[in-house]
Amino acid sequence: MTPPRWLFWHRRDLRLADNLGLAAAAAATPAVTGVVVLDPAELAAVQQAPARRWFLAESLHELAGRWQAAGSRLLFLQGDPVLLLPRLAAAAGASVVAWNRGVEPAERERDRRVAADLQGDGVKVLVGWDQLLVPPETILTGAGDPYRVYGPFLRNWRGQVERRGAAGELDPLPAPRELLDLDPVGLPRPELWAALPLLAAVPTAAQLASIATGGGGADGVGTVALHHSEASGEDHPSTRRPQANGALRSEASGTRPPEPGTGGAAGRAQASFTGADLCPCRPGEAAALAQLEAFADGQALPSYEEGRNLPGEAGTSALSAALRFGTLSPRQAWAAASVARFAARSDEALASITVWEQELCWREFYQQALLHFPELADGPYRPQWRHFPWENDPQRLAAWQDGLTGMPIVDAAMRQLVESGWMHNRPRMIVASYLVKDLICDWRLGERFFMEHLVDGDLAANNGGWQWSASSGMDPKPLRIFNPATQAAKFDAEAAYIRTWLPELAHVATPDLISGQIAPLERRGYPAPIVDHKLQQARFKALYAALPRG
Numbered sequence: 001m002t003p004p005r006w007l008f009w010h011r012r013d014l015r016l017a018d019n020l021g022l023a024a025a026a027a028a029t030p031a032v033t034g035v036v037v038l039d040p041a042e043l044a045a046v047q048q049a050p051a052r053r054w055f056l057a058e059s060l061h062e063l064a065g066r067w068q069a070a071g072s073r074l075l076f077l078q079g080d081p082v083l084l085l086p087r088l089a090a091a092a093g094a095s096v097v098a099w100n101r102g103v104e105p106a107e108r109e110r111d112r113r114v115a116a117d118l119q120g121d122g123v124k125v126l127v128g129w130d131q132l133l134v135p136p137e138t139i140l141t142g143a144g145d146p147y148r149v150y151g152p153f154l155r156n157w158r159g160q161v162e163r164r165g166a167a168g169e170l171d172p173l174p175a176p177r178e179l180l181d182l183d184p185v186g187l188p189r190p191e192l193w194a195a196l197p198l199l200a201a202v203p204t205a206a207q208l209a210s211i212a213t214g215g216g217g218a219d220g221v222g223t224v225a226l227h228h229s230e231a232s233g234e235d236h237p238s239t240r241r242p243q244a245n246g247a248l249r250s251e252a253s254g255t256r257p258p259e260p261g262t263g264g265a266a267g268r269a270q271a272s273f274t275g276a277d278l279c280p281c282r283p284g285e286a287a288a289l290a291q292l293e294a295f296a297d298g299q300a301l302p303s304y305e306e307g308r309n310l311p312g313e314a315g316t317s318a319l320s321a322a323l324r325f326g327t328l329s330p331r332q333a334w335a336a337a338s339v340a341r342f343a344a345r346s347d348e349a350l351a352s353i354t355v356w357e358q359e360l361c362w363r364e365f366y367q368q369a370l371l372h373f374p375e376l377a378d379g380p381y382r383p384q385w386r387h388f389p390w391e392n393d394p395q396r397l398a399a400w401q402d403g404l405t406g407m408p409i410v411d412a413a414m415r416q417l418v419e420s421g422w423m424h425n426r427p428r429m430i431v432a433s434y435l436v437k438d439l440i441c442d443w444r445l446g447e448r449f450f451m452e453h454l455v456d457g458d459l460a461a462n463n464g465g466w467q468w469s470a471s472s473g474m475d476p477k478p479l480r481i482f483n484p485a486t487q488a489a490k491f492d493a494e495a496a497y498i499r500t501w502l503p504e505l506a507h508v509a510t511p512d513l514i515s516g517q518i519a520p521l522e523r524r525g526y527p528a529p530i531v532d533h534k535l536q537q538a539r540f541k542a543l544y545a546a547l548p549r550g
Helices: 020-028 050-069 081-092 105-120 150-166 190-194 205-212 264-268 285-297 320-325 330-343 347-372 383-387 394-402 408-420 425-438 443-453 459-470 484-491 496-501 510-515 533-545
Strands: 005-009 032-038 074-078 094-100 124-128
Touching: 005 020, 005 081, 020 032, 020 094, 020 124, 032 050, 032 081, 050 074, 050 205, 050 285, 050 320, 074 081, 081 094, 081 105, 081 190, 094 105, 105 124, 150 330, 150 347, 285 320, 285 330, 330 347, 347 459, 394 408, 394 425, 394 443, 408 425, 408 443, 408 484, 408 496, 408 510, 425 443, 425 459, 425 484, 425 533, 443 459, 484 510, 496 510
Parallel strands: 005 032, 005 094, 032 074, 094 124
Antiparallel strands: none
């Protein structure tokens, strides 16, 4: 008897191992076919960074090879998944379509439409959680409400994670094997198959950009030509000197964040990504596991509590993009931390492992927040911030984007972002505070610019981080202002990070690089500070004090 055909729809889970939705499908039938739908509307979004297209394309190449090695194939469709998945199910004779759930508002609405159309055609749908250690519906306050504050969420989350871990529910699952491929020639309705917009090859980053702008994908239609590419980790690029400054510029004006246009940063963000050699995030399932192993088994995790704050050192896991695209599962990350905890030989190492586990919790806190409060995607959580009189000076905003504010720690971070597609977490907080509370620009301008460039750009995490920095989000401390010079002195004391990303200032004395007070003759074209932190801090506080309360 021929086993029933299932389809598995990949989105943010670009791996075979420990993929809960795929594992459920493979447990039900060996006849599973993978599918990726390349939606031009999604790829054309102004916030679709070239770095993410690069990471996506490289990861898809490896994923296709893994499907082939497992005995089946990965199909690539170009178009609207709401229209195409029911057509593919009919053409392939699939009885079930499975996928893993997401938290973004547009994603959830699209999934509801896909499910309704499939079910209307008599095709069953199987969906579940994969990208979170704890299903968000199960982690609620005593009153049954979603959490708005991280601390209590952490306590509940950790308790559930530890209980689930002790029960073996978080043990990573192996990749499926010995799957059964479909034969397009033997399908009952070959005319339906022939009409599908199937790409003939795994798309490259350039082809993804072409799809986004209305062009075609890989040449030809038909079954996918499978390719496999290996991606290996390298030395941490945050400590490597870049070759050039590829800073971008955009404009903003008015009291509300301007809509992105076709020029400036929004337009140039459609360009190809040239920072692959500088980006610490490596695409593909194999590279993610290799990076996790190097981080957990080396010195970075046992010293993470201190090292995570030092942008000039390789003290972080650089797995943010792997978790965002799902080339690594959160259960694999938790398992590595658990093994490291068992092997730890010092209180420092145990504390560092705990801090890294708490970072995994921050990720899930922001995911559940967006799920329960989808309005976060559109504006501030705290209503009084809707009335804040943002200045949005276009010249100051452009200087921030270009890394030309005259504040070296800020400019180094912005150069790292634009050139490598990634920014260390400590500088992310520094530049966010500087844009909002020194330059008095709407935080949504920074949120958008980050999404236009970050390889790990994620709506929930990026929005949560910017609202935290702007004091407009779910944060019990209402006003937090970072002094960039103080931050640099504490976390880049020898200015190693600054010199890496601002090589034109390598000759400047360290105290001057920290403070930004560089003598005119030493600047050699580098700008003087465009604002005075002390004055701007006072101005921001005055504007904040005038906001309506309640």
